Amino acid sequence: MSTTRQRVRESGADAGSHDATRRALLDAAADVFAEVGFRQATIRDICKRAAANVAAVNYHFGDKETLYAEVLTEQSRLAMRLHPSPPDDPAVPAAIRLEQFVRSFLQRVLSAELSARHGRMMAREMVDPTRALDRLVKESIRPNALQLSSILRDLAGQGTTEEVLRLAGMSIVGQILFYCHCQPVVRRLFPESPYDAGQLEQLTRHITDFSLSALRGLSASGSPSRRRPQTKRRRART
Amino acid sequence: MSTTRQRVRESGADAGSHDATRRALLDAAADVFAEVGFRQATIRDICKRAAANVAAVNYHFGDKETLYAEVLTEQSRLAMRLHPSPPDDPAVPAAIRLEQFVRSFLQRVLSAELSARHGRMMAREMVDPTRALDRLVKESIRPNALQLSSILRDLAGQGTTEEVLRLAGMSIVGQILFYCHCQPVVRRLFPESPYDAGQLEQLTRHITDFSLSALRGLSASGSPSRRRPQTKRRRART
C-alpha cells in the first residue's frame, strides 16, 4: 500500500519535503474528514495516511481546526473549478440555466471523481456545523443561492414575490441535497439504484423537470396566500 | 440550574419512583444526542444532566449504544404519536392526503414542542449513520416511504412508471428534510425567517403546492426518457 505522501513525493519534480508533506496532509485530511467528519477524525490517522509525523499537523497548520478549514476551502474551490455554475448569461434560456445549475450542483456534491468528498463535508457541516460554516456560507453557499434566485426570477412570472422565489429555491436545493445527505438511507431503500454518472444525469433531468413544472403551476396560480380558499384544512395540534 | 432528574422527580406524583432515574437518563440523553450526536455525546454529560451517577447508564441500559437506540426509538414513536401520518383513506382526495403527509412530516422533524430532537437525530443518523440506522429504516422510514408512494400513485396519471413515482417521492421528501438538515445554513442565509408553527404551516403549503404543481406537469408530459428531444444538453465531463 502506498501512502499519500509517497505518491506526492514521487510525482512532484521538486520533491521539496516541506511542501510535499503539507500537500500529503491536505490530501489525507480531505479523505479522513469526508469519511468521519471533523470531530471524529484524529490527527494521528491523518498523519499516518500522509506518512507524516504526529506533530506534522500542528507544525504545518497550527491545529486540527485550521487544517480542517483549509481542507474545506480547498475542496470547495476544487469542486467549483471542476463543475462550475453556469454563467449568468441572459441569452441562455432560464430553463437551460436551471438545468445547468442543477447538474453542476449535483456533480459538485456527488460526482465520483471528487469521491464525493466535498458533498460529504458539506453535509456534515450542515448537520453538525463547525466554526468553518460561516465562511463557507459567505464564500460558497450564498453566492450559489443568489445565482439560483436570479435564475428563478427569470423563470417565474412577474408578480412572483421574493418569498415565493426563496421557497422555490429551497425546494430545488432540497431536492438536490437529498441525494447527498440521505445517501445511506437511499442505498438501503433502493439497493439496486446506482450512484454513478448516468444516475446523476437522470437526477438532473428529473429535478429540473419537476421544478420547472412546479414553477409553471405556481406562476399560474398566483400568490400563495390567496390560493385554494376551498380547502378545509385541519390545523395541526398545538 | 435544575437538572432533568429533579424536574422528573418533582413533577411526578410518585416522585422517587423506582425508575425515575431511567426516565431522567432517557430525557437527558435525548437532549445530548440531538445536540451533539451519538459519537460526540459523553455518558458523563448525560448522567450529569440527569443528576445520576456515571455508572447509571451502564446499569440501566448496558452501554451507550443501547441507550442511544432506545432514545432513538422513543423519540421516533413520540414524534409519530404527536404527529401521525394521515390515514390511508381512499375517500380523502390524494392532494389532501399529500398535504397532511407533508404537514405531519414537517412537524415530526421540526416542531418546537419536540425540540426538533427527533429531526436532528434523524439528520445525524443519515449523514453519519450508526448501527441503529438499519432498524430506523425498517421500522420508520420505509413505512413512511411506502405511504408516500401510495399517495403519489393516486395523484399521478395511470401511465406513470414506478421510477417516476420514486423520484417524485424523493423530491418531496428532499424538500421537507431540507429545512431539517440545513437549518444552520437557512438561519444564516435568512436570519429574519423564523422556525415557528406559522412557518411550518407556510412550508407545508408551499411544499404541497410546489409538488402538486410539479406532478400535474409531469403527468401531462409523459415518460421522462422520451421528453424534450429538442434540448441540446452538454454531457457532464467524465
Next chain:
Amino acid sequence: MSTTRQRVRESGADAGSHDATRRALLDAAADVFAEVGFRQATIRDICKRAAANVAAVNYHFGDKETLYAEVLTEQSRLAMRLHPSPPDDPAVPAAIRLEQFVRSFLQRVLSAELSARHGRMMAREMVDPTRALDRLVKESIRPNALQLSSILRDLAGQGTTEEVLRLAGMSIVGQILFYCHCQPVVRRLFPESPYDAGQLEQLTRHITDFSLSALRGLSASGSPSRRRPQTKRRRART
C-alpha cells in the same frame, strides 16, 4: 440452561429461600473462584450463576473475601472427606502408607469429580496468596505435611536428619503438585496425555516408586553434607 439455584431449590425438600440462595452462592462461587481466582472473580458473575441478586453475596457473607474463605474451607473439607489421607496405622507398611498418601493427595487436587476445584484454588492460593492462606496452612496443609513427615520417618533409616526428611517431603509434594500447578504447560507439552482417573493411578505409582527408590538410595548414602566428596562442583555465580 438451569442455574445452580434452580437446581438447589428443586432438589431441596425444604425450599427455604434463604438457605437455598446461600447454598447456590457457595456452589457458584466455587466454580468461579476455581476458574478465575479470587481477584479476577466478580460478585456479579457469581450472583448471576446463582440466580441471586447482586447484593446477595454482601447480604449472606458480608463481603467477597469472606465468601471466598468460606468456599475455600468448604472445598478443602469436601476434598478431604472424599479422599482422606490414610490413617496413621503403624501396622500398615510405610511404603503402602506413602502410596496411599500420594494417591489421596493427587485425587484431592486433580480428580474430575471435584472438577479439580480444590486443586485449582490451592494452586492459586500458593502463587497469589490471599489472607485465607494462613488459615489454610494451619488447618489443612500443615497437618498433611506432618503426616508425610511421619511416614517418611518410618521409611528412612535411623540416622536420617529432620532436614533430610523435610527435603524429601518437599520433593514428594513437589512431584504431586506439579501436575496440579503446571497443568496448562503439561497439556501443551504432551497433548496426547489425558488427565483422567487412569492417569491419576499411573501418576500415583510413578511418584511412589520414584520416591521410595530415592529414599532407599538416600538412606544408604548417609547424611547430605558429607556425601560425594569426589564431585568437583562449580559454584554458582553470586
Next chain:
Amino acid sequence: MSTTRQRVRESGADAGSHDATRRALLDAAADVFAEVGFRQATIRDICKRAAANVAAVNYHFGDKETLYAEVLTEQSRLAMRLHPSPPDDPAVPAAIRLEQFVRSFLQRVLSAELSARHGRMMAREMVDPTRALDRLVKESIRPNALQLSSILRDLAGQGTTEEVLRLAGMSIVGQILFYCHCQPVVRRLFPESPYDAGQLEQLTRHITDFSLSALRGLSASGSPSRRRPQTKRRRART
C-alpha cells in the same frame, strides 16, 4: 522514594537518552507483573513507578498485553543469560549434567539477583495462563524439557521407555518448581529456612541426589507396568 526512571537516568552515562522511559517502563513492569500478575497489574501503577505518564505504556508498547509479553521475554532471556543450562556435552557425565541442570533451573527461577521475577512470572503463567504462555512454551519451556530428556536418557538404563523418562522428568521439574510455586507456603511451614544462595545450593544437591537415587532404583526394577506384582494395592474409589 526514588523511582525506577530516576535510577535509570542517573545510572546511565547517556542519561535522558531517547528510550530511558522505555527502559524504566520495562523495569517497573517487571516488578509489578511479578508482584501481582498480569491481570491485577495496572498501567497506572507501572507508569507511576517508572515516573512516566499514564499514556507512556500505550505510546511505547501499544497496550498492556504487549508490554507484558515483552517483559516476559526479556526476563526469560535475562534469566537464561545469567544462569544458562549446561551444554549438552557427552564428555561430561550425565549425573553432573543433571546437577548443573537443576542448579541453573533453580537459580533462574529463585535467585535473589533476579528478584525471582522470572520465577514468579512463570508460576503465574502456569496457574493463570495468559496468551503469552504459548510462546513461552515454545521458546523456553519445551527446549528445557528436551534437554532434561536428553540427560535422563543418558542416565537411565537402555530399556527405559520414553514414558518413564517423561515421568521422571516431571518428577525432577516438579521438585524444582515446588520451591518457586509454593514459596508462600514453605515460608509459613518453615519460617527459619532461608531462601538465599546457600539454600539454593543445598536444594540443588538434594534434588540431584534424590533424583539420581530414584533413577538408579527405577532402572533396576524394570518397566513400570510389570513391576511389584506382589503389592496388594487398594484401588482408589471412583
Next chain:
DNA sequence: AATGAATGAGCCTTCATTCAT
C-alpha cells in the same frame, strides 16, 4: 428478610497538543 437501584473509584485506552531536541 432480601433486593433492585445507585454509588464513586478506578480500569485501559485514546486524544490533541506540546516539548526537547
Next chain:
DNA sequence: GATGAATGAAGGCTCATTCAT
C-alpha cells in the same frame, strides 16, 4: 525546520459495595 517522545485530560466501562425500601 521537523520530529519522536511525552503529556494529562477525558473517553466508555466495570467493580465491590451500600442504600432505601
